[in-house]
Amino acid sequence: MTNVASQPRYFSILCTGSALAGDLTGCQPREQRLRRQHAILRLERLWALANVFASSDDNSMPTSGIRGISYAQTQAGKIETKGAKHADSQYQLLSRQIQYGAIGMYGAVAGVLRFWDSRTMQLTPDLGDKLGKAFLRETKIPAEIQRAALSDEPVPISMLTEWGNRAHISSDSGDEESDCLNTALHLNPVRSRMARTLFDNPAQDDEPELIRIQRIVKDLTGDAQNADLQEGCTIILCYEKVYRLLLMGFERLLRRCKDEGEVPVAALRGDRVFGRVRHDLPRLVDELLEAIDRVQTAYYRNDHDRLDDVRWFVEAAAQAAPDSDAFVRALIVRHRDVQQGKIDKGRRKLPWIDGSGNSLRLTLTHIGGRRDVVEDPDQIAPHYYRLAATDNLIRASRMS
Known part of the structure; x- marks a missing residue:
């Protein structure tokens, strides 16, 4: 699961849409993919509408998690106005439904879960x-809805509403x-063991993910079978x-x-907040590197090279920390390197800060930004580790 692919019912929509396309033996591969794609897109739009209609009759059925729900609500409003x-x-769901809808957001994950081949959209026969x-x-x-997924024919709203109640995103x-x-x-055995660990350590009310991960690390202490999970979670916390x-x-x-x-680079030498970063960084980097080097399980040792770039940077930053000017340059x-690694409309992105010369200044590419003044690391949101999304899949799978 991902931070946007968090609703397991979408896998059912993908697989059902592909199945409705029927037996395409004899069609060229491109034609097969297009037919499956069109069926999925139509079914997704009908399903989104069905959810809206069903929820309008029952406020206890939330529609959060539906991709493009505002588009479906707008369409439902137009239909209601016309009577x-x-x-x-035949309505627009999202600005680009293929990229941002079920196919784009859930297709790759569906491939990992072996529901289909994401390149051809052909379903696996066994799953x-x-x-x-x-x-x-x-x-x-x-x-009627099955045919509408293949031909754009109209469907009675009463029928969509009834199906929406049975197929709702919030229903079991x-x-x-x-x-x-x-x-x-x-x-996947690793995924299975992590799912079991999350099931045994459910989220508490309003509990941040990192606090839950801390609990998991403690729970796995001494558990040889899940040593790799503990190692991974420990590295996450240090990172x-x-x-x-x-x-x-x-x-x-950015704030300065x-x-x-x-801002002259030299002016940051006496900055209180910047000074705290320089003071605390070497110790925290040592803890991270120690957690990485302490890894014993083959699962993480085999993929150590994936951390090489991060390791190189944090080591260099920690070494530069005693010298304020050198630390500024390292950041x-x-x-700049991270920005240039991003492509936007065929062009590499430019950095937000121009650090040429002995001063720093914002570039024209920096728009908006935070309004608050950040003076504590707790004000920085951590990465999202998709635990809630996995919890949704665990519930939908009825793990016990």
Whole structure:
């Protein structure tokens, strides 16, 4: 799961849409993909509308998590204003439905879970096809809606509403649907063990993810079977401390430039907030590197090279920390390299701060930014580790 792919029911929509495209034997590969794609897109639009209609009759059924829900609500409003009795899939859902809807946001994850081949959108016979047919049966998709997913024909709103109640994003998964999700969840042994760990350590009310991860580290102490999970969670906690501290330092540079226009590098030598970053960084970097070097399990040792770039930077930053000017340069160079690694409309992104010469100033590419003054790492949001999204999949799979 990802921070945007957090609703397991979307896997059922993908698989059902692909299944509705039917047997495409004899069609060229490109034609097969297009037919499956069109069926999925239409079904997704109909399903979004069905959710809106169902929720309008029952306020206890929230529609949060539906991609492009505001588009579907707008379309439902137009239909209601006209007093129409039928609706079809011919409306815009999202600015670019393929990229930002079910296919773009859930397609890759569906491939990892072995529901389908994301390149061809062809379902796996043992899992994806089974899930699509299960959702078809258990939510009792009317024949009219099945045809509408293939031909844009109108469907009675009453029928969409009834199906929306059965297939709602907030409704429980069916027996066969949950069985398929459970199988996919446990296909990968590491994913399976982490899911079990999350199940055994459920989130508490309003608990930040990092606090939950801290509890998990303690719970896994002495558990040889899950030593790799404990190692990974420990590295996460150490990494986040370094990340949030360094980002606080960079936010300080942005704030000074925003307030003063141009800031001499030498002026940061006596900056209280920047001084805290320089003081605390070496210790936190040592803790992170120790956590990485302490790894014993093959699962993480085999992928150590993926941390090389991060390790190089934090080591260099920690070494530069005693010298304020050198530390500023280390942050500016890293920011420039990260920005240039991003492509926007065919061009590399430019840095937000111009650090040429002996002064810092904002570039024209920096727009907006934080309004508050960051003086503590706790003000920096950590990365999102998708625990809530995984919890959703665990619930939908009915793990026990």
